Amino acid sequence: MRTGKAAIALDLPLPTALAQGKQQGAYAALRDAILDKRLAAGSRLPSTRTLAERWQLSRGTLELVFERLRDEGYVNRVAGSGTRVCAVVPDAFIAAGSEPAAAPACQPLSAPGTASGASVQVGVPFVARLADPALFPLKAWSQALAKALATAPAALLSSPDAAGLPALREQIADYLRRYRGIRCTAQDLIVTSGIRQCIDLLARSVIRPGDKACVEDPGYRTARSLFARAGAQVVAVPVTAEGIDAQALERHLDARLACVTPAHQSPLGVTLSVSRRLMLLDWATRADAWIVEDDYDSEFNYNNAPLPALKALDHGDRVIYCGSFNKTLFAGLRVGFMLVPASLRAPLLATLQGTGGAVGVTEQLGLAEYLANGSFVRYLRQARQAYQQRRDLLLACLAEHAPGRYEVSGQQAGLHFVLWLPTGADEQDFCQRAADQGLQLQPIGSFCQQVQLRPAVMIGFTALSDAQLRFAGRKLAALLYEVS
Template sequence: MSELLLQRLERPADGAADKNGAHMNRQLYEIIRQEILAGSLVAGSKLPASRLLAKEIGVSRNTVLYAFEQLLAEGYVTAASGSGTFVSQSFPDHSALHTVRVRSGTMPVLAAQQNQNRFALSRRGQHLVSHSGASDRQWGAFVSGVPDVSLFPHAVWARLLNKHWRAPKPELLTYAHNGGYLPLRRVMAEHLRLVRSVRCEPEQIILTTGIHQAIDLIARLLGDVGDKAWMEDPGYWGTRSLLNSAGIETIPVPVDSEGLAPDAATLQNPPRFIFATPSHQYPLGMVMSLSRRRMLLEYARQRGAWIVEDDYDSEFRFEGRPLASLQGLDEHDRVIYMGTFSKTLFPGLRMGFMVLPKPLAPHFATGLSELFREGQLVQQAVLADFIEQGHYATHIRRMRQRYAQRQGLLREAIATRLGADWPTSTHEAGLHMVIHLPPGADDLGISMAARTQGLSTRPLSRYFADPARATNQGLLLGYACVPDDEIAPAFHKLAEVIEPALEHLARTQAPRRAPAAGINREAWSGA
């Protein structure tokens, strides 16, 4: 970066710059901003330290600080306490002129070039892009929500696929209709009845390309612009993005140890939809209690709300039997059950499903064909054979054991480096876990610093929609796609990023009690 700045900075003649050096800090800001927008400085990359950069390009440190503060104020960079300054994961909306105050005074900022409106996104598009949560990294330590695709029985799948390709039936090579391949829906109905206590007939199952498409269909066919949806807070960013794009207003509802926990005021304003992950809350991991489930079902019956049950990873439960679905308790057809094969098989398969009340199923089958013109019938036929011949159940059992082992290895690494009493999420199920951080910790900054070390973590605070609750900091660590022997070294590498940030936090915040020995106790007592 220093060489680039030296080439592009225009040095004013003696006496031409004003006393505050605004000419130089403005140039510096513009050059770095342009490099970020052009993609030359990628999201997560670390900027040089202000003191070092100032020395290398021959300007005052204040000049660099002014430029960095402007970039920070506009959202182009993020400052990670104790770690540095990083290029932000998303860019701000600059569709209008605005003014940002920095140390040197008021600096007007032009939001766009003259021709920017030619390529301007809609307000809905701007909101979607600026609040995006999808990562460009989908493999390695510690990517969450991704299974170990290297352990998938590829040979078995290839054999079944070849059987269908040797003499493919014409009806498997055209568009799908009526909700998908019926033989697959038949074996799925039996599997869901035995494993998840879902009550359904094959005709109630609609095959989709995943949970995202299912949510999109639900919003389009059952919701109108302005309808409201309760969402767990924290909750899955993808659900929030889809609903907001469809014009559905999302209402963040906190969770407690028993799951979704609407207060009295919230209950007085019934929504159109209630989205929940009752079997394994995402991302914190608690299980919705039976009393809370019954309360929610009765509330939905009385108020005419639809409960959308996202059962995204319940197959991977490590202790006891898999919990029964909420849908299995529903006596009044108010639950829409969603599932996916992305976690149990591999995400690239792009296959999920919905279980709908009988009166809704034919309408959703029609809507699916009308909006998306589905296909993938050969893949659906292969999956039907894969389940019917017992390969699916065998694969689930093997992966459940492997993921339980990997979670244990990660917990050992955390205990070794941060202490056995370091707070983490529940351990009964799933493909990820959460390590909590003390109040005031910058989990976003830590995540971005970890990215520069080749590690992928997600900041817990970004899963909260309510800013008042976004003060809960932590890191989501996926362990499913990390080989056993790489888990401990990867976490120790992550700890090299976490510890300086927490030491900085402990130094800058007045301790409430005398700190004990150890980084974990010092950080928690100092926050």
């Protein structure tokens, strides 16, 4: 006789998500059971063999589902102990249901705010945290652009929608539903020139002088600067191995918003755990605050499919999701987007129109066609494979020429990883000696406000050739050996 929480999983019917595939259906059934607390923290899941018999699926499919749940932080898998739920789901998350929570009031501001980020360049070791333009299929892009322009009505060229081309917003919404797990429509989207403009618009439209804006520490310096220029009191919240410290946020229930990078934290590269994601959403509801989700490079996950976005768990409509094609396609494209709650749409559009920052219609037309004909998803697969090979090549080079002299983290995804230097190393001195060798490194300390971390540097690898990676990798390894 089956008893306990494991029996609940056996009685779960396969959902209609099976239409999306057996693996996705089984994943959705177990994930939703965890989020709904039908499978509570600490409860044990049945074996893949037992569940495969119950659901008439192959064990291989269930193994992939269990591995995905583990990678996303829902379960732990321990030999001899089975698979147990480890995600802690706040009661408020269940109570939120599907009704939007009361939205914090917003007042449009006109204060200017711009900031410049660190310079990243193609072919420069190791600040090459860019999509490699050499990989971009210009022929496919040209064809998409030509087709879109040939069929576009003349009126569209002179009277574009302030929120962005409807056809492009439809394609972005479809992509987010399919690949990021976000329930949204084209009406929820505003097209921007990139994530920096998204944050600038929020700083101008949502922040009032004196408001608290919580940012990650270490974190994205441009966001910190933009919020400060809008008159915000910028609060640094530490980042741990699970992402932003949700408990530290409890001291700031009077904050206006929190800006986070859940998929691949900038700069440390850690992934925000499911428990932390739910705690963060719970905090936003109780604090009557917004969460800005900066999803700058989630498409490049090298261990498995990209994790669902934080926005995918957002029942209270608290998350403002920001994405960009500049990181995935090429830096000069200058097209991004933000997924905004309904109460913010009008003030954000007013600020966008007032600052004249709308994206050109021709770029939007070309991108809409590029997404519609499947070229974007095909390109992502190719680029992801190329970047993974480059990452592996560099890691192998370091392992061969400087074994035991360093540690790495954040290498599971994104356009960079973190290289932790030997104990006692001086970041600034190491970066200067690297510069003398033609290597450009950014010390992790330059991203910190209050926290003090071990000496480390960021390593960008995506826009470097194999030859550059080998040559620069050996130089970097030699420098590691010189550290006393």
